[in-house]
Amino acid sequence: MSHDPETLRRALLAALSSAGGDAVEDPVASGRVQDLTVDAEGAVRFALQLRAADPGALVKQLRGAAEAVEGVSSVKVNVQLPRTAQAAPAGGGGLKAGSVPAPTPRPGILADTDHVVAVSSGKGGVGKSMVASNLAVALARRGLRVGLMDADIYGPNIPLMFGQNDRPQVVGEKGSEMIQPLEAHGVKLMSLGFLLEEDQPAIMRGPLVTGVLKQFLEQVAWGALDVMVVDMPPGTGDAQLSLVQTIDLDGAVMVTTPQKVATGDVRRGVKMFERVNARVLGIVENMSGFTVPSTGEVFHLFGQGGGEALASELSLEFLGSVPIDPAVAAAGDAGQPTVVSAPDSDAAKALDAIAARVWEQVTA
Numbered sequence: 001m002s003h004d005p006e007t008l009r010r011a012l013l014a015a016l017s018s019a020g021g022d023a024v025e026d027p028v029a030s031g032r033v034q035d036l037t038v039d040a041e042g043a044v045r046f047a048l049q050l051r052a053a054d055p056g057a058l059v060k061q062l063r064g065a066a067e068a069v070e071g072v073s074s075v076k077v078n079v080q081l082p083r084t085a086q087a088a089p090a091g092g093g094g095l096k097a098g099s100v101p102a103p104t105p106r107p108g109i110l111a112d113t114d115h116v117v118a119v120s121s122g123k124g125g126v127g128k129s130m131v132a133s134n135l136a137v138a139l140a141r142r143g144l145r146v147g148l149m150d151a152d153i154y155g156p157n158i159p160l161m162f163g164q165n166d167r168p169q170v171v172g173e174k175g176s177e178m179i180q181p182l183e184a185h186g187v188k189l190m191s192l193g194f195l196l197e198e199d200q201p202a203i204m205r206g207p208l209v210t211g212v213l214k215q216f217l218e219q220v221a222w223g224a225l226d227v228m229v230v231d232m233p234p235g236t237g238d239a240q241l242s243l244v245q246t247i248d249l250d251g252a253v254m255v256t257t258p259q260k261v262a263t264g265d266v267r268r269g270v271k272m273f274e275r276v277n278a279r280v281l282g283i284v285e286n287m288s289g290f291t292v293p294s295t296g297e298v299f300h301l302f303g304q305g306g307g308e309a310l311a312s313e314l315s316l317e318f319l320g321s322v323p324i325d326p327a328v329a330a331a332g333d334a335g336q337p338t339v340v341s342a343p344d345s346d347a348a349k350a351l352d353a354i355a356a357r358v359w360e361q362v363t364a
């Protein structure tokens, strides 16, 4: 049965108006639902401007209400997060002239994923997996459909950070089986760590790495996602380069610590992304300083300001800094990313603001 787009539009606006319930001001009347379009096939798109006070489930509720309208075949919500003071852009706005690839439909791999963001670092141990995990969970808590792929197959940390070590299920007919991602804290997860024995090291050569990851991307039943976060292998070698070429990124977040040596590695990482025309969204400085809880005194154990200086030198956006916080390490070990385990900590607030800014950048 075909539906007149204008009738459908009216039905949609009515459904969206009341979808948030009493706790939320009517999202249509308040002008936060924008650019609603319906095509002849019943494919619906609209933008939703979130506010800081909105419940995390609001996007889901609105999407569900739209999907329930008769005649609607699919729903895409372009979620716009509230601006955060902490994540105000600095430096050159994150873009290098000429390095932005034209937006192209994602062919085959991740066809149902709107945006793909890689989290990368020039070297190991700087907190890349920690940033990737918290980024994914922070975005999921704002109602987005989020996937997290642990592509750090040399040391897959994501299962530990999410407290997950079950083996994923394989579903579907013989010959077209798909791996079902696990889910924790609202994020769909896949990691080579789920498929390896605990003490089995994942030592592979470059081409094998790419093969395994490509298979991951093709054979995992991710479903429709607003954003996929990819925890990249550390370093800037061939494996990383070919992975970047395989996944058609929206952009990369570079994680560094404040030391000089670490910023040198990031420089190489940024060059790698530029070589394949992938956009670098900006730089996150992790382990920026330690505040003594009893005195408030701050110790810059690993130096100070390296990430910000590097961002400005490379004309990249400085996305924010995450302090050293024992709660961050404890959260990782306890299987709960910090934005869940200690949401009021400075580290969690910084990570949440970074997530909001990253989303703003990929949807701008």
Ligand SMILES: Nc1ncnc2c1ncn2[C@@H]1O[C@H](COP(=O)(O)OP(=O)(O)OP(=O)(O)O)[C@@H](O)[C@H]1O
Pocket (backbone or CB within 6 Å): 121, 123, 124, 125, 126, 127, 128, 129, 130, 131, 152, 155, 157, 234, 286, 287, 288, 322, 323, 324, 325, 326, 327, 328, 329, 330, 332, 333, 347
């Ligand atoms: N801001 C922080 N405060 C305290 N501990 C942190 C912080 N950031 C990271 N850590 C801890 O440092 C360790 C390394 O972090 P993580 O595994 O995220 O780094 P990585 O760059 O992904 O490392 P690898 O290269 O091994 O994958 C973890 O134990 C993590 O909990």
